[in-house]
Amino acid sequence: MDAELKRTNREMQNAAPKLLTVVAPVFNEGDVLREFYERLLKVLCQIEMRYEILFVNDGSEDETLSIIDKLRDHDPNVGVIDLTRNFGKEIALTAGLDHARGDAVINIDADLQDPPELIPRLIEKWQEGYDVVYATRTDRRGESSLRKFSASIFYRLIHWSASIRIPRDTGDYRLLSRRAVNALIKLREQHRFMKGLFSWIGYSQVGIPFEREPREAGSSKWSFWQLWNFALEGLTSFTTVPLKVASYVGALTATCAFLYGMKIIIATLLFGDPVAGYPTIMVTMLFLGGVQLLSIGVLGEYMARIFDESKKRPLYLVKTYLPSESNTPDGEQ
Secondary structure, three states: OHHHHHHHHHHHHHHOOOEEEEEEEEOOOOOOHHHHHHHHHHHHOOOOOEEEEEEEEOOOOOOHHHHHHHHHHHOOOEEEEEEOOOOOHHHHHHHHHHHOOOOEEEEOOOOOOOOHHHHHHHHHHHHOOOOEEEEEEEEEOOOOHHHHHHHHHHHHHHHHHOOOOOOOOEEEEEEEEHHHHHHHOOOOOOOOOHHHHHHHOOOOEEEEEEEEOOOOOOOOOOOHHHHHHHHHHHHHHHOOHHHHHHHHHHHHHHHHHHHHHHHHHHHHHHHOOOOOOHHHHHHHHHHHHHHHHHHHHHHHHHHHHHHHHHHOOOOOOEEEEEOOHHHOOOOOO
16 A cells, blocks of 8 residues: 555656746846846746746845845745855855756846746757756857957867866856756865856756847946956866966976077187176066966965865855745645
8 A cells, every 4th residue: 555655656746847946146136137037937937847936146235135025025936045245156156056946957147148038948958868958159249349259268268278078158057957956066166167067067968059148237247357367267176277387388498598508608618709698687587587476376376276175164155045935845836
């Protein structure tokens, strides 16, 4: 009798609609949040899955949190994680993945540069058996030529130098299967380059091309300096090429110095040429000093990451967590 009851319960669970969790980290997105929700909801209502929308408020200072609270008042499928301060997008995304309970989880920015209308195509590939379905940008409309060029260089550099295959021109907009999410939340490193972590876990992955839209409202929260630091984060997290380059530059400099020294000795002994004085010494000293400082800086970047990891601090702190009804034991849509 018990075996028959267990079999019946298992069949009912298998027959139940799958749950889709949409994780949206937000930071000062009050200008666009309502429109994002409306476009997202229109898409989710058309798919044959239960759903929840999980907003992660990353220390917003505008009306973002109050808007989310209003959305929760009339939509039980909306949940919110309110972090104690701004921890950065990578950490906010991690918090969302930690609390997502869907059979499939979609990461998406709320600025509408990543169109919610692409979600059915992501789900279609997941249903074909892929664990990670990522959206690859074929165009970055609304961005300056400098930002497009720098992004292109970065993605190709990280693609070439990393020990794993990180897709080019691909952000965080993607779908993850349940087992892919379970693998990701085991990775608790402090310096998080999520694009690399998504690739590191492996599993079957496929890309879908799309044209990235301009921001619907507001401005980017990423300054050029922040983007530069983010690029360093990615390079130092998934490749040791900068350390190797420092070694190669040091070896090349030593070789050039030896050859130049031999040239001076031979020229002096055989031809009586006077040895170049102050200008040569100054240029040589400044060049060698610059190479040494650059190499020390590269070492410092890696040592700083070791220092941060050794503290073992929690990745984030949650002020308030209000799950959607779909994320509760008795929740039904």
